Amino acid sequence: MKITGSKLGFLGGGAMAEALIAGIVKQELLPCSQIAASDPNQARLSCLQKKYSVVVLKDNRELVNFSDIIILAVKPFVVDKILSEVKDIFKPGKLLISIAAGLKTAYLEELLDAPVPVVRVMPNTPALIGSGMSAVAAGKYADEIASEKTLAIFKAVGKAVMLAENLLDIVTGLSGSGPAYMYLILEALSDAGVRMGLPRDTATLLSAQTMIGAAGMLIETGEHAAVLKERVTTPGGTTAAGLFALEEAGVRTALMKAVEAATVRSRELSGR
Numbered sequence: 001m002k003i004t005g006s007k008l009g010f011l012g013g014g015a016m017a018e019a020l021i022a023g024i025v026k027q028e029l030l031p032c033s034q035i036a037a038s039d040p041n042q043a044r045l046s047c048l049q050k051k052y053s054v055v056v057l058k059d060n061r062e063l064v065n066f067s068d069i070i071i072l073a074v075k076p077f078v079v080d081k082i083l084s085e086v087k088d089i090f091k092p093g094k095l096l097i098s099i100a101a102g103l104k105t106a107y108l109e110e111l112l113d114a115p116v117p118v119v120r121v122m123p124n125t126p127a128l129i130g131s132g133m134s135a136v137a138a139g140k141y142a143d144e145i146a147s148e149k150t151l152a153i154f155k156a157v158g159k160a161v162m163l164a165e166n167l168l169d170i171v172t173g174l175s176g177s178g179p180a181y182m183y184l185i186l187e188a189l190s191d192a193g194v195r196m197g198l199p200r201d202t203a204t205l206l207s208a209q210t211m212i213g214a215a216g217m218l219i220e221t222g223e224h225a226a227v228l229k230e231r232v233t234t235p236g237g238t239t240a241a242g243l244f245a246l247e248e249a250g251v252r253t254a255l256m257k258a259v260e261a262a263t264v265r266s267r268e269l270s271g272r
């Protein structure tokens with residue numbers, strides 16, 4: 001699905017909007033003149049304009065008027081206020097894509113005056129370098145074309161899959177919040193290398209390249225992680241000693257608890 005003629009607007013120009021704008025501009029999905037962002041923070045707008053040459057607007061109504069496809073990229077607690085500001089100019093010809101954690105399409109549909117197609121997406125920040133992971137769920141007024149347009153946007157900045165909406169809170173707990181878990185692990189591995197005597201920059205490079213390599217190998221080979229882990233592990237060797245320390249510390253359980261806690265939090269946000 002091509003979105004070449006469409007104008008794309010971001011309500012909110014924060015961290016996730018910037019990751020998407022950067023990825024979209026880099027992949028040349030749309031010319032900069034067809035991408036806009038609105039935000040009350042002038043410094044954010046100036047930064048986005050300077051870095052990506054996109055159209056910046058102080059006023060959310062101007063943004064909605066400018067755009068065919070609107071990405072709702074504000075914190076969940078601001079959504080009611082913003083949609084009440086613009087609902088009368090949101091016509092069914094426009095497409096609303098929400099990336100707000102926890103908020104259901106039915107909830108957003110209720111906040112609008114007209115039967116506007118709403119698609120909910122949970123992306124993640126590596127979209128900034130074209131390595132994002134997004135899951136997409138369509139609301140009741142969104143047809144296949146709306147879903148295809150949404151997939152085209154998020155596939156331009158990484159991988160994107162369609163899922164049933166009741167799974168999106170789990171996606172939020174896994175890949176939405178996941179980059180932060182990975183950074184925590186990378187920071188700890190880098191600290192560990194430094195603790196054992198490596199220079200900081202070398203320890204960080206070794207950690208990050210190892211994470212990229214292991215993840216890439218999992219995707220490219222399609223093998224189960226346990227099989228690939230087994231191939232690294234020499235009986236009585238170094239890896240077995242390292243893995244034992246990780247199991248003893250409960251790393252596996254800690255990661256399961258992290259995804260559970262984030263999923264529960266996403267569900268709480270939808271129950272407001």
Ligand SMILES: NC(=O)C1=CN([C@@H]2O[C@H](COP(=O)(O)OP(=O)(O)OC[C@H]3O[C@@H](n4cnc5c(N)ncnc54)[C@H](OP(=O)(O)O)[C@@H]3O)[C@@H](O)[C@H]2O)C=CC1
Nearest residue numbers: 012013014015016039040041073074075076099100101123
């Ligand atoms: N960050 C992430 O990794 C991910 C975030 N998300 C979702 O994306 C959404 C945005 O998150 P994130 O980018 O991290 O948040 P940010 O706080 O970085 O960005 C939100 C932006 O919206 C601005 N804003 C506040 N009020 C208004 C308003 N009335 N009109 C227009 N803009 C406004 C904020 O300005 P100010 O700072 O001045 O208030 C800020 O610049 C959230 O709903 C989050 O759940 C989804 C996936 C991943």
Ligand SMILES: O=C(O)[C@@H]1CCC=N1
Nearest residue numbers: 101172175176177178
């Ligand atoms: O922390 C959050 O609530 C958002 C949603 C997923 C990533 N960041």
